[in-house]
Amino acid sequence: MSRLWPWIVGLIAVLAIWVDIPKHQFSFPFNCPGICFRLPGGASGFQTEIKTHLGLDLQGGTQLVLQLRPDKLPPGTTIPIPELNTQARGVIDRRINALGVSEPVIQALGDDKILLELPGVSDLQQAQEIATRQAFLEIKVPTDGGGFKSLEPPLTGANLKPTSVAFQGANQNQPVVQFEFAAPDDQRWVQLSKDYLRKPVQITLDGREISAPTITVVFTSGSGIIEGGFTTQSAKELSLLLNSGALPVPLEIVQSSRVEPTLGQESIQKSLIAGIIGLALVALFMIGYYRLPGAIAVVALLYYTVLTYAIFRLVPVTLTLAGIAGFILSIGMATDANVLTFERLKEELRSGKSLRAALEEGRVRAFSSIAYSNAATILSSAILFVFGTGTVKGFALTLGIGVAVSFFTAVIVTQMLLRGVLSFPALRKRSLYGVEERDIERARELRATPPVRA
Amino acid sequence: MLFHFVERKWWYFLISGLVIVPGTVFLLLGGLKPGIEFRGGTLIDAQFTSAPANEEVREIFAGLGHSAIVHRAEGERVQIRTPQLDTDQTVAAENALKAKYGSAYVGSTPQSVSPSFSVEILRNALWSVALASLLIVLLIAFAFRSFGWAAFRYGIAAILAVLHDALLVLGVFAILGYFYDVEVDSLFVTAVLTVIGFSVHDTIVVFDRIRENLKLNPGEPLNPVINFSIMQTMVRSLITGVTVVFTLLALYSFGGYSIRNFALALLIGIISGAYSSVFNAAQIISLWQEIEDRLRGRARPQLKGSTPA
Numbered sequence: 001m002s003r004l005w006p007w008i009v010g011l012i013a014v015l016a017i018w019v020d021i022p023k024h025q026f027s028f029p030f031n032c033p034g035i036c037f038r039l040p041g042g043a044s045g046f047q048t049e050i051k052t053h054l055g056l057d058l059q060g061g062t063q064l065v066l067q068l069r070p071d072k073l074p075p076g077t078t079i080p081i082p083e084l085n086t087q088a089r090g091v092i093d094r095r096i097n098a099l100g101v102s103e104p105v106i107q108a109l110g111d112d113k114i115l116l117e118l119p120g121v122s123d124l125q126q127a128q129e130i131a132t133r134q135a136f137l138e139i140k141v142p143t144d145g146g147g148f149k150s151l152e153p154p155l156t157g158a159n160l161k162p163t164s165v166a167f168q169g170a171n172q173n174q175p176v177v178q179f180e181f182a183a184p185d186d187q188r189w190v191q192l193s194k195d196y197l198r199k200p201v202q203i204t205l206d207g208r209e210i211s212a213p214t215i216t217v218v219f220t221s222g223s224g225i226i227e228g229g230f231t232t233q234s235a236k237e238l239s240l241l242l243n244s245g246a247l248p249v250p251l252e253i254v255q256s257s258r259v260e261p262t263l264g265q266e267s268i269q270k271s272l273i274a275g276i277i278g279l280a281l282v283a284l285f286m287i288g289y290y291r292l293p294g295a296i297a298v299v300a301l302l303y304y305t306v307l308t309y310a311i312f313r314l315v316p317v318t319l320t321l322a323g324i325a326g327f328i329l330s331i332g333m334a335t336d337a338n339v340l341t342f343e344r345l346k347e348e349l350r351s352g353k354s355l356r357a358a359l360e361e362g363r364v365r366a367f368s369s370i371a372y373s374n375a376a377t378i379l380s381s382a383i384l385f386v387f388g389t390g391t392v393k394g395f396a397l398t399l400g401i402g403v404a405v406s407f408f409t410a411v412i413v414t415q416m417l418l419r420g421v422l423s424f425p426a427l428r429k430r431s432l433y434g435v436e437e438r439d440i441e442r443a444r445e446l447r448a449t450p451p452v453r454a
Numbered sequence: 455m456l457f458h459f460v461e462r463k464w465w466y467f468l469i470s471g472l473v474i475v476p477g478t479v480f481l482l483l484g485g486l487k488p489g490i491e492f493r494g495g496t497l498i499d500a501q502f503t504s505a506p507a508n509e510e511v512r513e514i515f516a517g518l519g520h521s522a523i524v525h526r527a528e529g530e531r532v533q534i535r536t537p538q539l540d541t542d543q544t545v546a547a548e549n550a551l552k553a554k555y556g557s558a559y560v561g562s563t564p565q566s567v568s569p570s571f572s573v574e575i576l577r578n579a580l581w582s583v584a585l586a587s588l589l590i591v592l593l594i595a596f597a598f599r600s601f602g603w604a605a606f607r608y609g610i611a612a613i614l615a616v617l618h619d620a621l622l623v624l625g626v627f628a629i630l631g632y633f634y635d636v637e638v639d640s641l642f643v644t645a646v647l648t649v650i651g652f653s654v655h656d657t658i659v660v661f662d663r664i665r666e667n668l669k670l671n672p673g674e675p676l677n678p679v680i681n682f683s684i685m686q687t688m689v690r691s692l693i694t695g696v697t698v699v700f701t702l703l704a705l706y707s708f709g710g711y712s713i714r715n716f717a718l719a720l721l722i723g724i725i726s727g728a729y730s731s732v733f734n735a736a737q738i739i740s741l742w743q744e745i746e747d748r749l750r751g752r753a754r755p756q757l758k759g760s761t762p763a
Binding site for chain 2: 379
C-alpha cells in the first residue's frame, strides 16, 4: 500500500492542477485532449463547466430576503405556508428565467422566508419588481352604485393560458395584451359577457384598475384583450408577469443589499494578494525555522492550496469574501499538523535516534495530536455551517474543507516527501533538520538529570 | 533551563487584566455597537473620488427627510446610516448623491435590514454562540474524561481560559466601538466562535502534557511539572500561533476594508488564545492547588488540636 501512495498523491496533484486551470470544461464525449477552453457559442452535448463560483459580494449583484405575508391574504385562505413558499419561489423563478439572469439563487429560508440572489442585477427597483410584484389579475363586475365588485368566487388570472402582446388600432400601433381563460373559467367569461352585456367590467392588477371596457358583444370563447394605454415595453412586462403567474401571497423585503461588480473585482484582487503574501510569510518562516523539513512543508502547503482550490471548483463551493478569509486562515492552520510532526521529529532526533527511526517515531506520536486538532476545528466549522447564515456558512465551509484537506496533506503528503528525501544520502545530515550534534549532547545531559526539579 | 511560568502567574494574570478590565468597563458602558444586521436600518457605503464633508452628506439626507449618521471611512468612502429605507427611498438617496457630486460620486453599496428581521438574525447568532459553548464544554469533558476527579478543575480552567479570550475580543471591540464607532456583525460572532475553538484546543494540548508528565513523575510537586509541560508544548503553540498570525496579518493588511474588522477580531483572539494557553490556563490549575493546600493546611492544625491525647 505504501508503495502506491506516491502514485496516488501524484495523480491527485495532476488532476487538481487540471481542475484549477481557469475556464475550461468537461466535454462528453471527450472531443479534445487535455484542457478544453470554452468555445464561444458552445458545442452541443453534455458539458459541465468547471469554474470558480463567486458569491454576490465578489461578482456584484443584488440580494433580497423576502418575508411571506400570509396575514395579508383575504381571510379564509387555507394553503399551508410551506406550500405558499414553494409556489412563490416557482413564480419568481419563472420571472427571472424570462429576464435571462444567469445563475440566480432562489432558496427557502425556513418556511416563511425566501432568499433571492440576482448576480449582475444592480437595479434595486428592478429586483424589487421581480420579487414583490404580485401580478394578481382579477375581473370585477359593476355594482348598482356605479362601483365594481368581485364575483363569487372571484374570477382571477389563475387560470390563464399564456398571454401575448398584439397590436390594434387604426395604424396597428396600439399594443394590447391578449389573454385566454382556460376551462372552466372560459365558460364563466362567456357567461359574464351575457350577464353584463352593454355594461363596463373592470380589469384590475394587484387591486388597481388597468382598464374598464364596456362589453359590446356576447363572447364565444374564453379569450379577451387588455388595452390599458400601454407602451410596447409595458405591455410586454404585463404579459410576462401574467405568464409567470401571480404570487400566491404578498412578499415583503426584509433585507436587501447590492454590490457593484467593480467593488467585487477589487475584493477578489485584494484577497488574492493577501493570500499570496500570507502563504509567502508562512513559507519563509517554515524554511527559516525548520530548514529542509520546512521546505518540504512548503511543498505540502502548495499541494494543499492547489488541491483545496480544486475541491472548491468541483463541489462547487461558492466563494465569498468570508469564504476566502476562511481559506486563507486554513493555510495557517494547515501548518499546525506539520509543526506537530516536525517538533516530534526534532525531539526524537535529539534523543539520538537515526533519521529514519526518528521519522517513524515522530509520525506515530504526532498522529493522535493531529487527528485531535483537526477534529476540533472541523467540529466547530460544522456548528457554524449548520447554524450560521450566508456569510458565516461560507466561512465555515471553506475552513472545514481546508482543515480536512490539510489532514490528508500533513499525514500522507508530508510523510511521503520526508521519506522520499531520505533516500538521497546528501540529504541525510541532521543539521538539515535543525538538530546539531551539541543538541544531542545537551539532551543527553538533560536526561541524566531528572527532567523535573523541585 | 526552566522558565518560571507558574511562579510568575500573578504577573501574567495582571497582563491579562490590563486588557480585560478596561474592555469589560467599555462593554458595560455599551461600547459594543451592533451593526445594522442586528439592529435593523439602512447602511449606504458610498465611494467618492474625493469624499465630501460628513455634514454636507447629512444635509442631503435631511433634505430627503431621513435622519442620517455619517462617518468618513478609509479610501474616500462615506458610510451613511439611517433608519430602514425602502427600495425607492434608497434609489432616490443615491440619485441625490449622484446629482450633487456628479462624477466625484463613484457608486455605493446599500444594505437594508428590517428591524423585525434583525431580531431574528440576532437570535440566531445568540443561539449559535450558546450551542457552540455547550459543545465546547462537552469537548472539554471528552478531552479530560480520563483525568478522574481532576477533570473538574481542568475543565473549569479551560473554560476560564476560553472566557478570557472571548472577553478580550469583545472588550477590545467595545473599546473600538466606543471611540471609533466600530460595529459588530455576524462575521464578528463567527470570529469569536473560531477563536474559541482554536483556544480550547491549544489549552487541551498543554493540559494533556501536564497529565502525561504527572504520570511519568509520580510524587513530584505540581508546579515544576506544570513549568516543564508548558516548556515542552510552548514551541508548538508559538509556531502554530505565529503561522496563523502571519496569514491573518496578510488578510488584515491587504484583504481590503470589508474583512478588516473580521481579520482584526481573529488576530486579537488567536494571539489571546495562544497567550492564555501558555500563560494562564495551567497557572489556574496551580492556583487552585495552592488554594486547596492552604485550606487543608489551615484545617490540619485544627484537626490536631481537636484530638488531644
